[in-house]
Amino acid sequence: MIKEWIVGVGVAVFVFLAVLGLNVLPIFFLVGVSIALWYVMDRRSAAPVATREAPVRHQVSFDQIGGQEHAKRELMEALDFLKYRDKIKALGIRPLKGILLTGPPGTGKTLMAKAAATYTDSVFLSASGSEFVEMYVGVGAQRVRDLFRRARAQAKKENKDSAIIFIDEIDVLGARRGQHSHQEYDQTLNQLLTEMDGMSTTQSPLVLVMAATNRPDMLDSALLRPGRFDRQIKVDLPDKEGRLHILKIQTKGKPLAADVDLEHIAKETYGFSGAQLESLVNEAAIIALRNDKQEISQEMFRDAVDKVLMGEKTGRKPTDEELHRVAIHEIGHAIVSELMRPGTVSHITIAPRGNALGFVRQIPESDRYLYTREQLQQQINVALAGCLAEELHFGNRSTGAQNDFMQASSLARTMVKCGLSRIGIVDEENLPDTVLDTEVRYILSEQEKATRELLQPFKDAIAEFAKSVVEEESISGDAFREWLERTQRQPNPELPAVVNDASALPFA
Structure with a gap:
């Protein structure tokens, strides 16, 4: 109503000025520009409200x-x-x-x-x-x-x-x-x-x-x-039972092979959100389609977990020397992980994904929310094992251990700040950086010695097994454990038995 009134008054004014003989074209031009700008600004402020905030027809229970x-x-x-x-x-x-x-x-x-x-x-x-x-x-x-x-x-x-x-x-x-x-x-x-x-x-x-x-x-x-x-x-990350529930919901109506074990997948996907689990099931179905299969198998879910965690396989083609080094590196991680936490290695791969040339995926023993000093030491040992395996075989290290060092350093800092180091309880806010850095270096040094002693007896066996890893590209956790058990059964007094407690390790 107001707009019509303004338009009517405006037209009457223009007619009156024209009758008096005044040139109304400049005024008409300015008014037209003003109306156009006003219309654009009005649409700018009103349009998003009318489109983006429209009522949603909800069908989610x-x-x-x-x-x-x-x-x-x-x-x-x-x-x-x-x-x-x-x-x-x-x-x-x-x-x-x-x-x-x-x-x-x-x-x-x-x-x-x-x-x-x-x-x-x-x-x-x-x-x-x-x-x-x-x-x-x-x-x-x-x-x-x-x-x-x-x-x-x-x-x-x-x-x-x-x-x-x-x-x-x-x-x-x-x-x-x-x-x-x-x-x-x-x-x-x-x-x-x-x-x-x-x-x-x-x-x-x-x-x-x-x-x-x-x-x-x-x-x-x-x-x-x-x-x-x-x-x-x-609304937190789901626990194992929650992940299993989500997987059952997401796989409903999908053709699953007889070998699919959703409980095992739920155990492997510690730390996954609901969105990641949905993406995991979708990626497994895409892999089945790509391979022209009628059912989704357990192996497809395993590959889908890798893709969600690390990204798609890249087109990078490392040299034979690099592949051999990556295999040595990953076997080092796997050996120490299996010695300390038996049954935790899911599989080893040297297929480049994302920014990684290879990786060892581990299955957590259970969902943990608290960690002891020994458990943090075990994680540091596993993180350092890759570069130390390289050092034992090649006599030097590579840049591939950069992320491992960052992880090990972060774990060591956590130990200090939580009062689990030799200096005892500390006030994090008033802890001098020099004291923190000194203690972190000490922890890393001691765990490096412990990890090196664990790997030393496997030096020759690692080099031989690395050839199989390079040929196969990916080794399952079961196949790795069979190799490790055969190696430990061989007469070698230096080979360690399975260790469940890091405190039993030297320098732990």
Whole structure:
């Protein structure tokens, strides 16, 4: 109505000026340019809201999300106020306004938010924190206001009494105020805080804000106080049982060969997120298609694990000398790993993947969350074994051990900072760098001696077995263990028996 009124008045003014004999062409040109600019800016601010933040038709249920049983229970409990309002009201419970999902990438935070909308039969609107932030004053705040307005309007349109607004990557929008050089960031966050303060927990439709981040430490404290994001739910990496549950969900309906052992795959994929497990199953199916097979075998899953961890095989072609050195290096890792933790070597390969020319994949004995001094020493021994095997055979080392050294140094620093070194308990903040570096060098030196003594008796056997590794390109863990057992049965007093405790090693 207002636009029509302005247009009518403008036309009348132009006609009046023309009747007086004035040249209206320059004025007409300036007005036309102004209208065009206004139209472009209006579309710029309004278009993203209309497209990216459109309602999502959610078809995800909690039953389709594996490996997050604790997080699902906690979230469903928090959502019950939307489903059972009368019971909540009778107990005098204040409904939640916001739920924050935290955890590493790929653990299913977005899926949890969609399942929450299905569970509560709510309208679901999704947006990313980065979509609100632009270098134009007021644009972000306007989008926040419009998002809340549209959530209520959409719920009324679909005859629903609740709506869920999901903001992904909220750390972009909700970072601590005053850290940005542009005030637009702070204005957008202020508008979000204002909207959440103004949300009534009794009106209908009821709006619940859900957000996700993997950096909760970056968020402004005003967002995390009660009355805004009342509940924080940790969506962590799945444990072994969780990984098995996810694999069963992802492989449902796929043609699996009789030799596929999902429990073994779950054990091999320690540290994998739900997204990585989904990618693993998909990559295994792609390998089956590439090989023109009708079923997905265990070997295809093994190759898929390597691809997810290390990347696709590269086109690099190392020389024969380099391949032999890589084989010696990887066998060194495998021997020490198997001597200290029997049954942990999954397979050895010298096929280049990603940035690695070869690698040994190990199966963890179990999901661990705490490590003893001896266990950290064992990991250092395994990390140093590659370069020491090279040194025993070639008399020198190569640059291929760079990542091994970084890993060993990091483990040694962890030992010092956790009070597991010879200097005992330390205050990390007040620990002089010279003391830390000296102790790290001491730990690495002692474990290097221990690892060298472990590998010395295998010097000739490693050189012989490396030829088979170069020919085969990849050796399974079972084949490696058979070779190791045959080697240990040979009469050689220097060969060590299997060691389960690093404290039994020299210098451990």
